[in-house]
Amino acid sequence: MVQRSSTYVVTIKSNNAAFSPLYGENSPANEDSDVLFLGMPNAVLKKLQVEGTSALCEADKEILAGLEKAGFKTDKGIDDSGIWFKYLQRGGGYYLDSGCSQLIADGKIAIKQGQEIVEVLPTGLKLTDGEILEADEIVWATGYGSMRSHCRTIFGDKVADQVHDVWGMDEEGEVRTMWRKSGHPGFWFMAGNLALCRWYSRMLALQIKAIEEGLSGYEDL
Structure with a gap:
């Protein structure tokens, strides 16, 4: 590994x-x-x-x-x-x-x-320190990526270029972009386990309701 x-x-x-x-x-x-x-x-x-x-x-x-x-x-x-x-x-x-x-x-x-893979060879992997690891099979455990990059893959540049970075904390200590305005009107990110979904789905629904009822503009959220 x-x-x-x-x-x-x-x-x-x-x-x-x-x-x-x-x-x-x-x-x-x-x-x-x-x-x-x-x-x-x-x-x-x-x-x-x-x-x-x-x-x-x-x-x-x-x-x-x-x-x-x-x-x-x-x-x-x-x-x-x-x-x-x-x-x-x-x-x-x-x-x-x-x-x-x-x-x-x-x-x-x-x-x-502590090493990165710099090259895939016919018989294994070459690492940044120059070592070559011989391998019969290679399994890539690299599925984790930013939600913004996944957004770009699925919805294209026009949407992704407007979307803010997802996860991490903002200056007020709140999670960025998740369960709140994304930067692209009508486009929302929703993720998490059951506890997070139970809690934040209501917060997200209230924001959408406020927009639909004309109580708040998207940029005012």
Whole structure:
């Protein structure tokens, strides 16, 4: 495996344990949990996520140490805030471990870390440090890209040139372009898990309703 940069890794077991008080068999109703989690300002939520991430890393310290020893570089997320803000700010750069980490730690999957691929050869890959990795088969795990670039592929330059960058935070600490005006009238981005969709679909619907009812112009949102 060629790992170009670092990755935030958390086991599914630990991640589920962290969220079970909000979304579990004995948790409050989903609507109440959504308010508790998503109704909080991102600046405050990020500080809480730093504390939670530290606890998760402690719970997963054995597998994380095994990854580092095997040459797989891990991190604690953006500003040590874990998976949630990597998702909101990058849309990637994390791995919910379902077993592959142990294969890496055990040496069953070898790691080449911190290098870019500069050339695909008939028999393998050439990396930026000049090393050639021989391979019978190559699997490209490069599906993550910006939503703006995907927009360009699907809808063309005329639409994409008007669309703002998606994900990441604006100067007020809110997620850019997602669930809000995109830059192109009538074109909206909607993404996320069920909790995000439950919460933000209402916010998005209210914006569309305000425009349709003549209560607000698109540029006033």
